[in-house]
Amino acid sequence: xxxxxxxxxAGPAGLLLGHLLRAEGVECVVIERQTPDYILGRIRxxxxxxxxxxxxxxxxxxxRLRAEGLPHGGFNLxxxxxxxxxxxxxxxGKQVVVYGQTELTRDLMAARExxxxxxxxxxxxxxxxxxxxxxxFVTYTKDGTEHRVDARFVVGCDGFHGPSRKAIPAxxxxxxxxxxxxxxxxxxxxxxxxxHELIYANHERGFALASMRSESRSRYYVDVPxxxxxxxxxxxxxxxxxxxxxxxxxxAHMTRGPAIEKSIAPLRxxxxxxxxxxxxxxxxxxxxxxxxxxxxxxxxxxxDVHYAxxxxxxxxxxxxxxxxxxxxxxxxxxxxxxxxxxxSLTRLMHRFPEDGPFERAMQVAELDYIAxxxxxxxxxxENYVGLPV
Ligand code: RFL
Ligand code: PHB
Numbered sequence: 001x002x003x004x005x006x007x008x009x010a011g012p013a014g015l016l017l018g019h020l021l022r023a024e025g026v027e028c029v030v031i032e033r034q035t036p037d038y039i040l041g042r043i044r045x046x047x048x049x050x051x052x053x054x055x056x057x058x059x060x061x062x063x064r065l066r067a068e069g070l071p072h073g074g075f076n077l078x079x080x081x082x083x084x085x086x087x088x089x090x091x092x093g094k095q096v097v098v099y100g101q102t103e104l105t106r107d108l109m110a111a112r113e114x115x116x117x118x119x120x121x122x123x124x125x126x127x128x129x130x131x132x133x134x135x136x137f138v139t140y141t142k143d144g145t146e147h148r149v150d151a152r153f154v155v156g157c158d159g160f161h162g163p164s165r166k167a168i169p170a171x172x173x174x175x176x177x178x179x180x181x182x183x184x185x186x187x188x189x190x191x192x193x194x195x196h197e198l199i200y201a202n203h204e205r206g207f208a209l210a211s212m213r214s215e216s217r218s219r220y221y222v223d224v225p226x227x228x229x230x231x232x233x234x235x236x237x238x239x240x241x242x243x244x245x246x247x248x249x250x251x252a253h254m255t256r257g258p259a260i261e262k263s264i265a266p267l268r269x270x271x272x273x274x275x276x277x278x279x280x281x282x283x284x285x286x287x288x289x290x291x292x293x294x295x296x297x298x299x300x301x302x303x304d305v306h307y308a309x310x311x312x313x314x315x316x317x318x319x320x321x322x323x324x325x326x327x328x329x330x331x332x333x334x335x336x337x338x339x340x341x342x343x344s345l346t347r348l349m350h351r352f353p354e355d356g357p358f359e360r361a362m363q364v365a366e367l368d369y370i371a372x373x374x375x376x377x378x379x380x381x382e383n384y385v386g387l388p389v
Pocket of ligand 1: 008010011012014031032033034043044045046101123157158160162163265284286292294295296297298
């Protein structure tokens with residue numbers, strides 16, 4: 001098969017990019033290892049920035065998002081008894097939308113046929129070839145047959161474990177990594193949320209987050225040592241722990257219920273640079289990971305895709321290669337700012353095992369400052385709602 005852009009991975013980044021290119025008349029195909037059901041079974045991000053919402057709107061695929069998404073004009077930082085509300089609407093004039101990654105992906109998947117976006121699911125042994133040349137190609141096997149896709153560009157949207165990043169030689173790349181000494185244990189349950197806005201809590205027993213997917217579906221997290229296994233956390237133990245860490249006010253409004261999903265995700269900060277090598281561009285988790293504190297992962301994937309779509313459209317419609325050449329620098333400038341925000345909010349809201357009284361005093365001082373300063377709240381709100389693209 002011959003096409004202009006071969007996209008690897010049909011997560012949110014790959015599907016968004018595919019739809020944006022199709023909307024501009026740029027021929028492309030998406031190659032994905034898993035089945036649609038497998039992808040929709042993954043419970044991940046829940047908070048959308050304006051960039052993500054606006055890309056869905058530009059595609060005209062935002063009907064359900066508008067109808068079912070919950071606009072949030074604020075969120076809360078809790079520290080012991082204290083609750084600091086960050087009024088993002090008042091401080092920035094913008095808001096975020098609570099709408100699950102699963103639902104966003106479902107909307108993008110559902111529009112494939114109508115928009116003529118070709119996605120090959122269950123493609124095994126995906127491999128990239130000749131990415132340094134102007135004629136790269138991708139091979140894969142499906143149903144026992146080997147296939148080859150020739151393209152002008154390959155875009156790696158294949159997440160942290162995909163093959164795309166590995167196709168860039170170590171000699172030209174640099175990796176930045178920070179691992180955290182805990183993971184987030186998440187629970188999804190069909191119970192109403194304990195609060196109408198998100199609460200990020202720093203308790204002496206550890207971090208907790210109260211989030212949601214809808215008025216009747218809640219998502220909660222606590223941080224746990226990396227050695228903990230999900231089986232050690234019965235629903236009851238987890239609800240008890242959430243009630244303690246989120247504080248008496250939230251606990252009083254918390255409805256318990258059986259877990260629909262429960263899993264532990266490790267936390268890391270990771271950046272791979274450059275995000276382009278020859279004819280290969282990387283987008284989303286394929287190039288970077290943020291800890292979930294701040295809800296940046298999916299939104300960063302969306303901003304990468306925005307830059308990549310602009311660059312590829314410019315190349316095919318106006319014969320303009322400049323934005324392709326600048327793609328890595330453009331995307332990384334925003335990536336690093338989100339990395340910084342996610343890292344600093346993680347630092348502020350978690351109890352690190354190596355921390356002593358000094359580090360705790362620094363957290364208290366920073367939270368005091370945030371509570372009393374509109375400037376500090378604005379800085380947080382501006383980052384939370386999403387920096388401009
Ligand atoms: P994805 O969603 O990982 O999609 C990548 C796609 O590539 C496919 N793939 C391959 N395809 C072909 N051949 C191969 N060899 C392939 N290898 C992989 C995969 O099957 C998949 O379909 O990356 P993308 O599109 O860049 O989107 C990024 C977001 O998914 C990610 O940033 C966020 O979900 C991160 N994240 C969270 N972000 C938040 O903002 N809030 C959260 O609560 C949150 N929770 C999470 C998360 C990420 C997690 N991971 C990756 C372990 C929880 C988890 C468990
Ligand atoms: C979620 O609802 O899954 C969620 C919300 C906010 C975060 C992380 C995860 O910062």
